[in-house]
Amino acid sequence: MLKPTLRRACAALAAGTSLALALTACGGTTKKDVKDDNASAASAGKADPNAATKKGLTVGFLPKQVNNPYFTTADKGGEKAVTELGSTYKEVGPSSATDTAGQVSYVNTLTQQRVNAIAVSAQDPGALCTALKQAMSNGIKVVTYDSDTSPGCRNAFVSQASAEDLGRTEVQLLAQQIGYKGEIAVLSAAQTATNQNTWIGYMKDELKDPKYKDIKLVKIAYGNDDAQQSFQQTQGLLQEHPNLKGIISPTTVGIKAAAQYLSGSKYKGKVKLTGLGTPDDMRKYVKNGTVDAFELWDPAKLGDLAARTAVALASGQITGKEGETFKAGATTYTIGKDGVINLGKPTVFDAKNIDQFNF
Numbered sequence: 090m091l092k093p094t095l096r097r098a099c100a101a102l103a104a105g106t107s108l109a110l111a112l113t114a115c116g117g118t119t120k121k122d123v124k125d126d127n128a129s130a131a132s133a134g135k136a137d138p139n140a141a142t143k144k145g146l147t148v149g150f151l152p153k154q155v156n157n158p159y160f161t162t163a164d165k166g167g168e169k170a171v172t173e174l175g176s177t178y179k180e181v182g183p184s185s186a187t188d189t190a191g192q193v194s195y196v197n198t199l200t201q202q203r204v205n206a207i208a209v210s211a212q213d214p215g216a217l218c219t220a221l222k223q224a225m226s227n228g229i230k231v232v233t234y235d236s237d238t239s240p241g242c243r244n245a246f247v248s249q250a251s252a253e254d255l256g257r258t259e260v261q262l263l264a265q266q267i268g269y270k271g272e273i274a275v276l277s278a279a280q281t282a283t284n285q286n287t288w289i290g291y292m293k294d295e296l297k298d299p300k301y302k303d304i305k306l307v308k309i310a311y312g313n314d315d316a317q318q319s320f321q322q323t324q325g326l327l328q329e330h331p332n333l334k335g336i337i338s339p340t341t342v343g344i345k346a347a348a349q350y351l352s353g354s355k356y357k358g359k360v361k362l363t364g365l366g367t368p369d370d371m372r373k374y375v376k377n378g379t380v381d382a383f384e385l386w387d388p389a390k391l392g393d394l395a396a397r398t399a400v401a402l403a404s405g406q407i408t409g410k411e412g413e414t415f416k417a418g419a420t421t422y423t424i425g426k427d428g429v430i431n432l433g434k435p436t437v438f439d440a441k442n443i444d445q446f447n448f
């Protein structure tokens with residue numbers, strides 16, 4: 090039950106704005122919503138793969154965090170694709186990776202502005218659901234990219250690579266670097282981040298393999314995709330666990346801050362660090378011996394595919410159902426289980442190949 094003051098505010102909102110938006114702002118997540126969230130929200134109707142690509146659409150990008158260079162690159166890829174397809178791109182988003190209320194209000198604004206599609210990287214799997222469902226019921230197509238919501242809160246998810254591959258390969262990389270022995274820790278992003286939490290789940294599962302019996306995961310720390318917090322969390326990990334042999338940081342902000350800390354400390358080259366970083370951020374730490382190898386996909390290609398998926402949905406070429414196919418640039422993609430579209434395989438960067446990459 091809403092409190093009387095809130096109820097009055099909601100009534101005023103309903104009178105002053107569209108009813109749909111008032112419902113978004115005032116509705117809570119019910120048990121039924123949660124149940125429904127598990128099934129992918131493919132749009133109603135049949136896909137027409139031969140439908141013309143619509144022009145003059147507006148596609149709104151809503152990253153986890155606007156001042157994160159990873160999203161700057163990803164969204165530039167999105168902008169280029171939207172523009173090439175004859176539509177209008179816009180970007181809105183919070184500056185902190187832990188501002189879920191901010192992301193909700195940006196979804197509401199985009200809905201109010203009647204954009205045709207939203208591409209969003211979610212800070213939390215459930216927090217945006219009511220607002221995104223409201224957007225979809227207003228005819229807006231919703232694509233998550235980079236970090237998903239629960240499947241029922243969007244039409245499709247553009248995934249950077251198989252989440253399972255990413256989680257397992259990060260453990261494999263670190264295990265090789267520390268000789269399959271010793272204490273390790275994870276330095277993650279926000280505690281609620283869908284993408285990092287999914288990868289960490291696969292890391293834990295990978296560690297169950299008997300070949301890792303001498304490796305112990307001692308802590309998962311959260312730097313919230315904030316450079317200073319990530320730096321301090323790395324420092325804290327080493328103070329608390331003086332025998333630490335390695336860190337996995339599956340976030341571009343986290344791995345850069347951890348590398349910065351290690352490279353200026355007595356642990357440089359001794360405590361191994363891997364995870365997900367951009368070649369531009371990590372080049373100097375690979376060259377100075379702080380980092381041996383890490384991985385990532387091309388963020389601009391992720392943004393490009395998110396944009397093309399959004400336009401294909403808004404054009405009726407796909408609805409988000411498993412098995413549908415569509416062309417994005419020169420490549421044909423097939424929608425997988427739960428409306429997931431995979432960009433491809435990540436690249437592992439090390440001293441031998443890092444200079445071939447600029448992003």
Ligand code: RAM
Pocket residue numbers: 153157159160210235236278284314339340341342365366
């Ligand atoms: C950070 C963000 C983003 C993640 C990358 C690897 O920039 O947390 O969601 O995909 O790292």
